[in-house]
Amino acid sequence: MVGFMIHVVGAVGIDLIAMREVFLDGTSNPSDIRMGLGGVGYRIWSNLEGPKRFITALAADPISRWAREALEADGSVIIQGVTDKEAGPPLYLALMESGSLKVAASDFRIVEQALSADFVERSLGEPGPADFLILDANLSATLLARLVDRYGRATRLVVEPVSVEKAARHAASLHDLFLLTPTEEEMDALGIRDIPRFMRDRRIATIVVTRGEKGLSLYTAGAPSENLGPGRRVEARDTTGAGDLLLAALVSELHKGVEMRAAVRRAMSAVEDRLSKETA
Numbered sequence: 001m002v003g004f005m006i007h008v009v010g011a012v013g014i015d016l017i018a019m020r021e022v023f024l025d026g027t028s029n030p031s032d033i034r035m036g037l038g039g040v041g042y043r044i045w046s047n048l049e050g051p052k053r054f055i056t057a058l059a060a061d062p063i064s065r066w067a068r069e070a071l072e073a074d075g076s077v078i079i080q081g082v083t084d085k086e087a088g089p090p091l092y093l094a095l096m097e098s099g100s101l102k103v104a105a106s107d108f109r110i111v112e113q114a115l116s117a118d119f120v121e122r123s124l125g126e127p128g129p130a131d132f133l134i135l136d137a138n139l140s141a142t143l144l145a146r147l148v149d150r151y152g153r154a155t156r157l158v159v160e161p162v163s164v165e166k167a168a169r170h171a172a173s174l175h176d177l178f179l180l181t182p183t184e185e186e187m188d189a190l191g192i193r194d195i196p197r198f199m200r201d202r203r204i205a206t207i208v209v210t211r212g213e214k215g216l217s218l219y220t221a222g223a224p225s226e227n228l229g230p231g232r233r234v235e236a237r238d239t240t241g242a243g244d245l246l247l248a249a250l251v252s253e254l255h256k257g258v259e260m261r262a263a264v265r266r267a268m269s270a271v272e273d274r275l276s277k278e279t280a
Helices: 040-046 062-071 109-114 117-124 141-151 164-169 184-190 195-202 242-255 260-279
Strands: 006-009 013-020 032-038 052-058 077-081 091-097 100-107 132-136 156-160 177-180 204-210 216-220 226-228
Touching (some): 032 062, 040 052, 052 062, 052 109, 132 242, 141 156, 156 242, 164 184, 216 260, 242 260
Parallel strands (some): 006 052, 006 132, 013 091, 177 204
Antiparallel strands (some): 216 226
């Protein structure tokens, strides 16, 4: 069955990405620095194909107003506004060394503290069993847990863990999912050693573990696990958001009715194509 709507609930932010071959500690590093809209929820939503809606929160500072204007150019965005003068913009800062993440820092308190369950639930309405609901782990633990409890068995629920810290923060809420998309490091943070058993106990249909340049591992309930290597090697200067692009491409294919393994392969190819174009 082809889904009607893809809902994304999560963060939009301002990305500041600094790129260098090698960063020197304890000194200023001349770098290629780029700024633009980012945030896990935003990157997933902006790369989706098909009917989609994005639910987020923004403050009233000048940077947040700029982000709001950019988002509202698309009619499928619902923003919970915050007028508190102390509420700042959502920010993400990353140092990319030779194409790989060296270190990153994020400040998405506006989403964690201001996005309310009542607002999100009113905005979502009642997604059907063919719809998708994607939650990014920048949400507060309370909000994500409530949304999983309410929608986990009603629609195709997807959780993107975002980071090691945030994966661990939401560990208890990872149940009744259609899809979970952790990295290797996030799986380690969750302490999961027996993935098939974890899936049975938590009623999770599919887990896609991303492994960087090694590809990914696909775990589907009731079927053998499978390691899928990349179709080709891409030397990219900036891999920020590659996992978000993979998830967007995967859900877009599933939304069209493509079966899971084929959808994963197509999504991997889409990421390789995008990184190749950005590197050229």
